[in-house]
Amino acid sequence: ARSEPTAPAKAVNIAQQAKLARGDVARGFAEADVVVEKTYRVPMVHQGYLEPHAVLAQWDANGQLTLYSSTQGSFNTRSEVADVLHIEENRIKVIPVECGGGFGGKIRALCEPITAVLARVTKRPVRYVMTRREELEAGMPAPQVIIRLKTGAKRDGTLTALDGETVIESGAFSGAVLTMSAVFLSSVYQFPAFEVRGFEVLTHKPSIAAYRAPTAPQTFFAIDSQMELMARELGLDAVEFRLRHLMKEGDPMANGQPWQSNGATQVLQRLAEHPLWKSRAEWKAKSGKDGRGLCGTGLALGGWIPGLQPTGxxxxxxxxxxxxxxxxxxxxxxxxxxxxxxxxxxxxxxxxxxxxxxxxxxxxxxxxxxxxxxxxxxxxxxxxxxxxxxxxxxxxxxxxxxxxxxxxxxxxxxxxxxxxxxxxxxxxxxxxxxxxxxxxxxxxxxxxxHPAFAQQAPAFAAQLARIEVDPDTGEVSLHDFVVVQDAGRAINPLGVEGQMQGGAVQSLGIALTEAMMYDDSGRLMNPSLLDYRKLTAADLPNIETIIVEVPAPAGPFGARGVGEPPIVPAPAALANAVHDATGIRLTEAPLTSERIALALAAAR
Structure with missing residues (x-):
């Protein structure tokens, strides 16, 4: 008889792994009166920049390479091209053009090396512009993220323990920001005991890239949904429960560093004062009346810890x-x-x-x-x-x-x-x-x-969704959406509001419609914008923006980063709103009509 191969001791496609822990987790769960355990899933999604990857390459008679590139960093592009082509950086000149959107997808030199090689072989200038289909099939999307989360609390609302596991699917090559998810899971709300494990796994899919606060929308989808569930189980006000445990400046992060000055508390408090939140009971009471579906309101918090880089x-x-x-x-x-x-x-x-x-x-x-x-x-x-x-x-x-x-x-x-x-x-x-x-x-x-930097400036946003759900089809109608964000100091308020609204639209897309769907062989099944569903202005209400200013000590005139926080909270806010409206808890994004309708049918 033929012997069956034994399974490897560990998965062979794990590219990197990490663990952050503090305190006695087993004891924490033993002391808990309420334990909530869920698995959250968010598929690969595409950044959706308006302008595709585009580059023009030209070599001169002296062997100097000039690249005109739609890039998010010309010096980074120069370094990567030099590494791939094995030439000195001072033989490469990168001329950046105004970039028609990137959101992290144009950080890496995706097209520049091959375009440079084609130009060298043909001895002619070569321009390479990806089609939209190529962008979806061979671009660098955000990873699929699976988070298994178990949290405990006492009857009086005291948090006791958190156990989590994050699996990030990075496609063919390693490149995920692994520890950031663990830090957010265990540090935004202060659990006295936690253990969070992170794994980056490789599959036969396109390699991933950053997408506006990499892994943060997926992570806050999990942790803020979890906080909402625990508050409901305990019969506590959801905002007060969050505020009670929300980190403050100086509190320890999971990596041992202290939280820097931030406006997380202020944005959550400001959103809780909004009339739409205060009137949520009246809105819910309209369910089934005057032709309405099931009405609900949800909110969530999200944020990002911006990076640092020397500059001149x-x-x-x-x-x-x-x-x-x-x-x-x-x-x-x-x-x-x-x-x-x-x-x-x-x-x-x-x-x-x-x-x-x-x-x-x-x-x-x-x-x-x-x-x-x-x-x-x-x-x-x-x-x-x-x-x-x-x-x-x-x-x-x-x-x-x-x-x-x-x-x-x-x-x-x-x-x-x-x-x-x-x-x-x-x-x-x-x-x-x-x-x-x-x-x-x-x-x-x-x-x-030419400063270098040592002090980061965490930035947070809170978002509120007022929705209506068709009980027969599961269709979600978004009636109102509010974004409250700490800008530190709004240097250009109109630009800040644009970032808040644009990020919110992308966040809502992750929450409601977007998913890159692959077959068993790793082939993308929806490689066009007809099938990969991005939200348009026709799908959305007016997005209300409220700027909060908690100055960043080291920022210019107190300013802090604003680009990434607004993409983070919507998946959790929408899941919380759907739960408020229907009583069902969805833990897999996007929250499509089909998923909601099937969950409603199963609950009947």
């Missing part, structure tokens, strides 16, 4: 008295407007006299990725410091010319004047011109900054 910027005073700001930062969401505002405020000039230039990798100071909710926080800081440096140089030149003390000078209306004596002054244009004159002894004004 220069600020130059031009001969006409205007400012020229140079960075290598790719303008992916109107961030150049905020950078111009920061430079204008730090120097003392009107914003219309400030020009932001995004340089290529040959000319710009080293600049990090346009990702991780860190553009304004890091590059904004560099621009602020460079503008302050340029201001200091300007005042020193003016002080010598006017024989005045620097501390007595200020910049007003394009002039350096003596405080209290507005008639005594010198124009910025004259200072700028002298720095560019032949034989001039006045140095040009060039502010420089």
């Amino acid at each position: 910027a220069t600020v130059r005073l031009n001969p006409d008295g205007s400012l020229q700001v140079l960075t290598g930062q790719v303008d992916i969401a109107g961030t150049n407007i905020a950078l111009a505002q920061i430079a204008a405020s730090a120097y003392g000039l009107d914003i219309d006299r400030v020009k932001i230039t995004t340089g290529d990798t040959d000319t710009a100071p080293m600049t990090g990725l346009s990702a991780g909710s860190k553009t304004v926080y890091t590059v904004g800081t560099a621009v602020m410091q460079a503008a302050q440096d340029a201001r200091r140089q300007t005042l020193e030149i003016a002080a010598k010319e006017m024989e005045a003390a620097i501390e007595d000078l200020e910049i007003e209306d394009g002039r350096v004047v003596v405080r209290g004596v507005p008639d005594k002054g010198v124009t910025l244009a004259s200072i700028g011109k002298k720095g560019n004159l032949y034989m001039s002894k006045v140095p040009p004004v060039l502010g420089v900054a």
